[in-house]
Amino acid sequence: MFYTIPVRHFRRMSGTLALLLTILLPATAQQLSGRVVDQTNTSQPLIGANAVWKGTTKGVSTDASGSFTLELADALTPEIIVSYIGYKPDTIDVTGKSTVLVSLAPTSYIKEVVVEGQQTRYSSLTPTNSQIITSRDLEKSACCNLAESFETNASVEVSTTDAVSGAKQIQMLGLDGSYTLLTTDNVPALRGLSTPYRLNYLSGTYIESIDIIKGMGSVLNGYESISGQVNVKLRDPEKTERLYLNLYGNSLAKYDANLNVSAQVSPKWSTLLMLHTDHLGNRVDRNKDGFMDLALGTHHNVYNKWKFMSGDTWVSEFGFNALRETKLGGQMDYQKGEPLGPQQHYGTESETERLSFFNKTSYTFPGRPYQSLGLISSGVHHKFNSLYGRSPYNGEQNTGDLRLIFQSIIGHTGHTYKVGASFLYDDYTERLDAHAFARTEQVPGIFAEYIFNNSKNLTVVAGARTDFHNLYGTVFTPRLNVKYDLTPNTIFRVATGKGFRVANPISENTAALVSSRAFVFREELEPEKAWNLGGSFTHYFELGGRPGSFITDYYYTTFQNQVVADLYSNASQVAFYNLQGRSFSRSFQAELQYEVLKGFDVKTAYKYFDVQTTYDGKLQQRPMIPQHRFFVNLGFATPFDKWRADLTTQFFGLMPLAYMEGQGGAANTRNSERFYTLNGQVSRAFKRWEVYLGGENLLNYRQPNPILGAGDPFGSDFDASMVWGPITGRVIYAGLRFKIE
Secondary structure: OEEEEEHHHHHHHHHHHHHHHHHHHOOOOOEEEEEEEEEOEEEEEEOOOOOEEEOOOEEEEOOOEEEEEEEEEOOOOEEEEOOOOOOEEEEEEOOOOOOEEEEOOOOHHHOOOOOOOOOOOOOOOOOOOOOOOOOOHOOOOOEEHHHHHHHHOOOOOOEOOOOOOOOOOEEOOOEEEEEEEEOOOOOOOOOOOHHHHHOOEEEEEHHHEEEEEEOOOHHHHOOOOEEEEEEEEEEEOOOOOOOEEEEEOOOOOOEEEEEEEEEEOOOEEEEEEEEEEEEEEOOOOOOOOOOOOOEEEEEEEEOOOOOOOEOOEEEEEEEEEEEEEEEEEEOOOOOOOOOOOOOOOOOEEEEEEEEEEEEEEEEEOOOOOEEEEEEEEEEEEEEEEEEEEOOOEEEEEEEEEEEEEEEEEOEEEEEEEEEEEEEEEEEEEEEEOOOOOOOEEEEEEEEEEEEEEEEOOOEEEEEEEEEEEEEOEEEEEEEEEEEEEEEEEEEEEEEEEEEEEEEOOOHHHHHHHHOOEEEEOOOOOEEEEEEEEEEEEEEEEOOEEEEEEEEEEEEEEEEEEEEEOOOOOOOEEEEEEOOOOOOOEEEEEEEEEEEOOOOEEEEEEEEEEEEEEEOEEEEOOOOOOEEEEEEEEEEEEEEEHOOOEEEEEEEEOOOOOEOOOOOHHHHHEEEEOOOOEEEHHHEEEEOOOOEEEEEEOOOOOOOOOOOOOOOOOOOOOOOOOOOOOOOOOOOEEEEEEEEEO
């Protein structure tokens, strides 16, 4: 039998319930305060998560520190429901509590949720223009290392630096990867002398996800970011698979083997051991120019992470990484250690040894989930010996980085601040031929960041840092990020700020070593300084009952000083000098993502770059950067990802080049060809096994004559640095993955 309760009686009952809850909840509290964090990394707040009283529509969104405040008078029961996109919602009993810490688990770790995030996701929550490459996205391609992790992404370009050594680099906003801050778990990494081969140093199987942040990021991570930040989130010891095996092989006879093993050592301790090795020993010359199309190499890499958690207060993570890599490229008959002489073959060699560690420890004050103290430290020893033709290039880098961060609120969680201090130590030694270069940087610094969040539609992050450089004096770095939600589905962002970095001109221009160009330093080089201003527009929509999103952004970067690597002025040299004139980058991108059919996603993007620098008084387009680029990715998956297929095509427009033809005068400038590339992969999943088959450069397009003067590599016209297209042609690969959750 059912009874109808009059509205007036319901109102009385609600008032009685509210009175009852004031008894169940602390008598002195009029509000419930809390903080929402990522369960896999409790130092990572979830910004924009929803906290709602159960049975009501009374709720709020968390601010930039992940904090929220609910009025007790709005409660019907002593329970709240907390939810966040990409995470499992949780219902929390708050009886007798005035504060609460909520940790949500990503859906990627929940067995019941197999299909999630079909498309590469743009965050609707962060104040910065952030894109997330999920672990599922990483499996859309072979993803043997970090360089291949961006193949299904439109925001970051990966290119080969030259036709001999096999080095690769990334580009963002039309600028070289050296202007992009690369971090692992938000700890600066793979910088300095590691630039030439740094994309090889992280296996794809180490990576849980990748955050791509365009424009100026936070001052907490230092002053070096100019075009953006790429943060690689490594797998979490507590949440990753107990066993993960990935084996790979391709038609060039390159093989990769990867093994991850994790264990819960005790209720508070967990650990993860990640192993990677790859080898290419097969010499291939498909274009018959006498040079190997791909450098030979062997790589061994081990990464061990530990995690400690003690309740809701102490969290600590630390890890160790060691790697050794050898590479050999050049003419087909080149052998390591050939004696000098008229019969010598041309070749490149590289041997790298690298050791690194990091620690992140945070303490959250009891009863104050919005207040914490964190200590982040890291250290690197990087040493390499290399040979380019007859020019030896050796170097060593020792780095220590220390940061202390305190976070709290001003009055309530709508006003959050972070303050801290840092110390950076960099010691560099380099030797190219008979020329030695050395410097030691010691940089103490202080920083502060203020976050305003009105819990509705506006977030402002304003930060500044002052660093005291022992070589270059006081460095002031201001930054600002603003996010405004016009509607829940329409978001505007604006970002501006300043960046500062000390260039490493040789390691950042090793491509020029694979030529007969001489390295000329015209003057003492000053640090690089630049301002970046930009913004983005994001709109989420539904069409035909299917979700989609449209994203467009524009960024303008202007340099106050830049170390110019001039390939134009003299064909027989690369000249380094400080900027004398203008240097800027204009970057525009428009991207559309849409689920056409259930399980079938389409992502398409257009990019425009205008990147110019003054070379000897003349403003010219920077070489090797296409003004126009198109990108299309098609992804299909059956229910539960039993079958998956992905196809990615890219169009590259004309690129200005600076060839060495015409010795004794200016370089011969001309444009590259327009070309397309096509990559694809099909995978089939079983209970624990997954097999995949794919191809890169399926159209088999190859750059004509990538090496000028290949018949006389020690002659004055030799140049293998003007690489603008694929060299190896079509590559077919296959592999398998095995997982035990």
